Amino acid sequence: MTQLQHSESNIESIESCRDDFPALHQDIHGHSIVYLDSAASAQQPLSVINAVADYHRHDHANVHRGVHTLSHRATEAYEGARDKIQAFINAASRREIIFTSGTTESVNLVAQSYCRPRVGRGDKILITHLEHHSNIVPWQLVCEQTGAELIVVPIDASGQLDLENFDEMLADSVRFVAIAHVSNALGTINPVKDIIAKAGQLGIPVLVDGAQGIPHMDVDVADLGCDFYAFSGHKMFGPTGVGVLYGRESLLNDMPPYQGGGDMILEVSFTGTTYNDLPYKFEAGTPNISGVIGLGAAVDYLQNVGLDRIARHEQELLTYMTNQLAEIKGIKLIGTAAHKASVQSFLIDDIHPHDLGTILDHQGVAVRTGHHCAMPVMEFYRIPGTTRASLALYNNFADIDRLVTALDKARRLFA
């Protein structure tokens, strides 16, 4: 455990990152843990854990509403995190960074505040077949509320978007596009930049669900050209219950508040209320202050390690994992797109994923099993679910070997 002390280090090699994560230094059922479920929720480095704990120990108070020292410190830390995130995703202004409870809330905010007042019967909202439920259901709600129609870009057998008829689809009354940067179930990296450019030519705004993009690659919202980018803290080594909505300022300005309450107002009287400026207009009530501070620490951590280095490491691991898994008899890989993040779904023989998950857990290997909140993807492959191994910066080749060994045991148990 001594290695855990140097969390503020300049990380020399990516292999040493693992030492920064206390949760990865424990035994599960008598085996050292192999954590392959970062796509569901990533572990937190000590620097994030400490940032949150230090805030609770020393600096806790409400933000934006006290003249006393602790409130000032809390506000500084909270707003400091906003600046970090603005720089991290290259947003034009800190006014474009809205703290939410996560990707889900970010998407719902856009659906209700931006889309709902702007669409009606005859209009279409375009999503894709590989979306997470949180980038499907909010749009279905808007469609129910407005009479707009949801249309879905198909995928092919490899789990790649089938864009053959995309231009025609887009040109036919589409008023909004919502698309995942990376599929959580399949790992597919979507060509979001091209899609945004095409939508842009027709003046159609685009929301990118970046929950699975941001932990794996350098995200630059200016370069992507998207209008909204949504992501969650807990998938990028930060706390749960906090996330971000990036929104283009001109669009945010034209949107009504999503929720009413404290902090989002300038002046309240019973004859009317003046809303606060961006970004506070969209941050009603006492926010998740510790979560935001933890998220800021996670951004520091990611930048310290370097997104390029993370991406390279993960791609090496992914190649190794894909090759190792492909050697297993009876395996079927689900999600084999050419451009993928470090996620692999699979099925083995006729072993149900849930049974596989239990058997792997018993050997210390944590994977996700089930439909991954992407039931339409499962329907597409006509399967009830998959087992999914997802890799993050702290995984290594030995983790993959342990996965393979554990899968071998599962096959023998069910043989």
Next chain:
Amino acid sequence: MSAVNINSGDELRELYRELILDHARNPRHFGKLEDATHSAEGINPLCGDKLKLYLRLDAGHRIEDAAFEGSGCAISVASASLLTDTVIGLDVPGAMSYFTAITRRMTDVESTEEVLDLDKLLALEGVREFPSRIKCATLAWHALKSALLSHTSPVTTE
């Protein structure tokens, strides 16, 4: 399979006993019962297990026949298969007493008192060491209760 040495403890073998694997691979009474008088659906949202249980009761409220269809993990399918084997021939109170005995046996570790001879159903006991799997083992039994009480909406384990 019992010859395989699973290093990581006997609990796994306890969970996946030969009888369980047999019923999971070759579920008994699998399919739809066309002339069912009672039915209920069981859904476990956590793992996507989904099964439908059919019962045909005679005029004297005796279960003449039972069947199930759907998909799920080995535990939930085996449990449903064992259930159908068990309840055919029982009257409603008899079947309900199995529901009570099984759910208590799975969820209440303290319970040692045996009111019923659970016989083959004891093969499901391995789940007691796997809290996340207890719902798989009890899913079909909740559907049984729901069907007997003629609830029309699907039951979930949540």
